[in-house]
Amino acid sequence: MQRIHDSVDRAPGLKRHWLWPFHRETVLFNREGEKWYKLRAVLNKRMLHPKDSLQYGDVVNAVITDFIKRIYYLREMSPTGDLVSNLTNELYRFSLEGIASILFETRIGCLEKEIPVETQEFINSIAQMFTYSMHVALLPNWTRNYFPFWQKYIDGWDGIFKFGTKMIDMKMEAIQKRVDTNQEVAGEYLTYLLSSGKMSSKDVYGSVSELLLAGVDTTSNTMLWALYLLSKDPAAQETLYQEVTKVLKDDRIPTAEEVNSMPFLKAVIKETLRLYPVVPVNSRLIAETEVVIGEYFFPKKTTFNLCHYAISHDEKVFPEPQKFKPERWLRDGRTRPNPFGSIPFGFGVRACVGRRIAELEMHLALARLIKLFEMRPDPTVGEVKANFRSVLVPNKKVNLHFVERQKTET
Ligand code: HEM
Numbered sequence: 001m002q003r004i005h006d007s008v009d010r011a012p013g014l015k016r017h018w019l020w021p022f023h024r025e026t027v028l029f030n031r032e033g034e035k036w037y038k039l040r041a042v043l044n045k046r047m048l049h050p051k052d053s054l055q056y057g058d059v060v061n062a063v064i065t066d067f068i069k070r071i072y073y074l075r076e077m078s079p080t081g082d083l084v085s086n087l088t089n090e091l092y093r094f095s096l097e098g099i100a101s102i103l104f105e106t107r108i109g110c111l112e113k114e115i116p117v118e119t120q121e122f123i124n125s126i127a128q129m130f131t132y133s134m135h136v137a138l139l140p141n142w143t144r145n146y147f148p149f150w151q152k153y154i155d156g157w158d159g160i161f162k163f164g165t166k167m168i169d170m171k172m173e174a175i176q177k178r179v180d181t182n183q184e185v186a187g188e189y190l191t192y193l194l195s196s197g198k199m200s201s202k203d204v205y206g207s208v209s210e211l212l213l214a215g216v217d218t219t220s221n222t223m224l225w226a227l228y229l230l231s232k233d234p235a236a237q238e239t240l241y242q243e244v245t246k247v248l249k250d251d252r253i254p255t256a257e258e259v260n261s262m263p264f265l266k267a268v269i270k271e272t273l274r275l276y277p278v279v280p281v282n283s284r285l286i287a288e289t290e291v292v293i294g295e296y297f298f299p300k301k302t303t304f305n306l307c308h309y310a311i312s313h314d315e316k317v318f319p320e321p322q323k324f325k326p327e328r329w330l331r332d333g334r335t336r337p338n339p340f341g342s343i344p345f346g347f348g349v350r351a352c353v354g355r356r357i358a359e360l361e362m363h364l365a366l367a368r369l370i371k372l373f374e375m376r377p378d379p380t381v382g383e384v385k386a387n388f389r390s391v392l393v394p395n396k397k398v399n400l401h402f403v404e405r406q407k408t409e410t
Contacts, residue, residue, distance in 0.1 A: 042198045043207055043353055046189055053356035055188065056102050057256030057364070063101055064365050065253070066111040067094045068372065073113070075402055083378065085399045087227065091220040096123070098361050099215035099354075103208050104167040105190050118163065125159025126213065128152060130390070164209040168194070172201070211354060217391045218278050219358045224398060225276040226268055226366060228384060229324045231375040231400050236326055240264055241374075241405075244367050259363045267326035269362050273344035275324060277308035278391045282346060308344055309392075317341035369402075376401040 046052050074084045097110040109116040132153035144150035230237045243264045283305045291298045313321045345352035378399040385395045
C-alpha cells in the first residue's frame with residue numbers, strides 16, 4: 001500500500017483524463033505510464049521552468065503589438081469609437097497566434113484583417129473537432145457507424161494535423177538545409193524538439209498539435225475573464241495601472257523579467273483563475289496502486305476528480321469567495337490563503353506543461369493593455385455568467401469599451 005504522494009511522484013502508475021477525448025495516440029493526454037513519462041520529460045524542457053519561458057518574451061510581445069493594432073482598428077470601426085465587440089473571438093485569435101508563433105516559430109496571420117485561407121481552414125477544423133467531441137464523449141461507440149458525427153470529428157482532427165504537419169515539415173526542411181550547409185541550427189521550441197533526437201517525428205506532430213489546442217481556449221478565456229472583472233472594478237484597475245506605469249516609466253514594451261516587479265498584475269491573474277478556473281475540473285486515475293489519504297483508503301483504479309471551481313470558492317479558505325480581490329494574493333505581510341486552495345494549473349508531475357507560457361502571455365498582454373486603455377463594461381451586455389463547455393466560457397458575447405488613456409508626462 002502506498003501514500004498518494006509516492007504514487008504521484010511515481011508518474012508511470014498514473015493515468016489522467018482532461019479536457020477532450022483525443023483519438024490519436026501521439027498526444028500526452030492519451031498517454032499513460034512510461035510512454036507518457038518519456039514524452040513529458042522532453043516537452044518539459046524549455047517550457048516549464050520560469051526562466052525557460054523568458055526566452056519567448058520577444059515572440060509574445062510581437063504578437064501583442066499586432067493584437068493592440070487590431071484593438072485600435074476595431075475601436076475605430078465601432079459606432080462609439082472605443083468599443084470592441086465579441087472580445088472572446090478577438091482573444092481567441094490572439095491566443096492562437098501567440099501559441100502558434102511559439103510552437104511553429106512562424107506567424108500564421110490570425111491578427112491580420114483577412115485571415116489567410118489555410119489558417120482559416122485550420123481554425124474551422126479546430127471548431128469542428130470541438131463541436132463533435134461532445135457527441136463522441138456522450139454517445140455509445142456503436143452509434144459511430146450510423147450517424148455522421150464521428151466522421152466529422154475525424155475530419156476536424158485531420159484538418160488540425162494537416163496544418164500542424166505542414167508547419168512542422170517546413171521547419172524540418174529549414175533545419176535540414178542548415179545542417180547540410182554546416183550552419184548552426186538556432187531556434188526555439190520546435191527546433192529544440194526536432195533537433196534533440198529524443199522524439200520521433202510522429203511524436204512531434206502529435207505533441208505540437210496538442211500543445212497548440214491546449215494553449216488557445218485556456219489563455220483566451222482567462223484573459224477575457226480578467227478584462228471583464230477589471231472593467232467592473234475601477235479601483236483594482238487603477239491599482240494595476242499605477243503599478244504598471246511605475247515599472248514602465250516611458251513607452252517601452254515590458255520585458256518578461258519586468259513582470260516580476262508587478263505583483264499586483266500577477267495577483268489579478270491568480271484571482272481571475274480562482275474565480276473562473278478555466279479548467280474547472282480534471283480527473284486522475286490511480287491505476288496501479290492502492291493509496292491512503294488521511295484516514296481514507298482508496299483501492300486500485302479509483303478515479304479522483306479535482307473540482308477546481310468548488311475548492312477555489314471555499315469560504316473557509318477565501319473569505320468573500322465570490323468577490324474579486326486580487327490583493328488577497330499579495331505578499332505584503334497579510335495572511336495569505338492556503339496555496340492549495342486554488343491550483344488552476346493542477347499540481348505535481350502531471351500539472352499543466354504550458355503554465356509558464358500561459359502566464360507569460362497573459363501577464364505581458366494585460367500589462368500593455370492596461371497601460372494604454374481603461375476598460376469599461378458595455379451596459380447593453382449586463383452580467384456575464386460562466387458556462388461549462390470543456391472550459392469555462394462566458395454565457396454570452398462580451399463587449400468592452402477600450403477607452404484610451406491620456407498620455408501623462410513622466
Ligand atoms: C490559463 C491557462 C491554462 C490553465 C488554467 C491550464 C490548466 C491545466 C490543467 C488543470 C491541467 C491538468 C493538470 C493536472 O492533471 O494536474 C492541464 C494540463 C495540460 N495543459 Fe494546461 N492550462 C493552461 C494553459 C495551457 C497552455 C498555454 C498549454 C500549451 C502550451 C497547455 C498545455 C497543457 C498540456 C499539454 C496538459 C497535459 C499535461 C500532461 O498530461 O502531462 N496548457 N492544464
